Amino acid sequence: MEDIKRILVAVDLTEMDESLVRYITYLSNRITIDKVYFINVMKNMELPDEIIEKYPNLVAPMDEATKNEIKFTIDEEAGNQLNVDYEIKVTDGDATDKILKWARIKEVDMIVLGRKSGLDGHGIVSSKIVKLAPCTVVFVPEVLPELLKRLLVPIDFSDASKLAVEYALFIADKVPGLKITFLNVYHVPTGYHVSGKSYEEFADIMKQNAKDSFNEFISEFDTDGVNMVADFVLDRKNDIAKKIYQFALKNKSTAIAVGSKGRTQAAAVLLGSISEKLIMQNSQIPTIVVKQPRHNMRFLEALLEI
Secondary structure, three states: OOOOOEEEEEOOOOOHHHHHHHHHHHHHOOOOOOEEEEEEEEOOOOOOHHHHHHOOOOHHHHHHHHHHHHHHHHHHHHOOOOOOEEEEEEEEOOHHHHHHHHHHHOOOOEEEEEEOOOOOOOOOOOHHHHHHOOOEEEEEEOOOOOOOOEEEEEOOOOHHHHHHHHHHHHHHHHOOOOEEEEEEEEOOOOOHHHHOOOHHHHHHHHHHHHHHHHHHHHOOOOOOOOOEEEEEEEOOOOOHHHHHHHHHHHOOOOEEEEEOOOOOHHHHHHHHHHHHHHHHHOOOOOEEEEOOOOOOOOHHHHHHHO
16 A cells, blocks of 8 residues: 555634544654645635725635634644644635545545534535545544544455555554454345245355455455454345444444545445445544545646546
8 A cells, every 4th residue: 555645634613623633643643644734615705896896805814814723723732743744725615626626736645524423513524525536535523532443444355445454454554553353244145045044044154255255355465463353244234334333333443444446436336335324324433435546647637627
């Protein structure tokens, strides 16, 4: 997996920003980050021409005041612990489009967003960002758990799962003592009765098949010295996302990493059926949607795409 060198953090001047700064501070002390971009997207200020003419400097001071407020939050929450060079950008327009645009222009490896449940404001939780982002996307809850102690990695042995495993092993190398749990949610096919076996008997067959598939799958990776376990959960009600979240809560996972293959239609369907549901259900545990960074997009292409 490529290193995480450039990160974009979407801030909105609410208490959520405090959690985001603490999360980035934690990362900066464990992995080598070259640059962090804190971006705030204000709503369009459609002022009458006569007001603009009378107060030509109205918008600029707002930009500076917003930057100062963001910097104050960074200083208060991170102090001198934020071991990374950072830049604050304030712009206006549609938040989702602007975040995607600047993620491409700055060629970031990760976008960090807030996932709110009780704080004021709506937060920036957009399926469009997850589906179209050119890089990994992290959703940080407003109340951070104990960071990066127990990482849950749901896998289905696909190429997307390989991305999540690569991310997990990358983090394990940076965070001593991290425990990784690989979780496969399996199900019993609807036509199981044709085999002449009971539901429970065929469930045992599917579980053993999942274990065999995992052993073959994980053998492709170098896991020497990694603190990891594999678990297998039967999904009786065809709700994989719920099963994953329930497992994460029960096992006190401090983060969940799921893989996404890219921006294809098939990937969008996968996100819609599992990852997106997981994100919407989960307001307590940081969730990382791991994607292959697209660093081959030119600056001009990024400007023209949105």
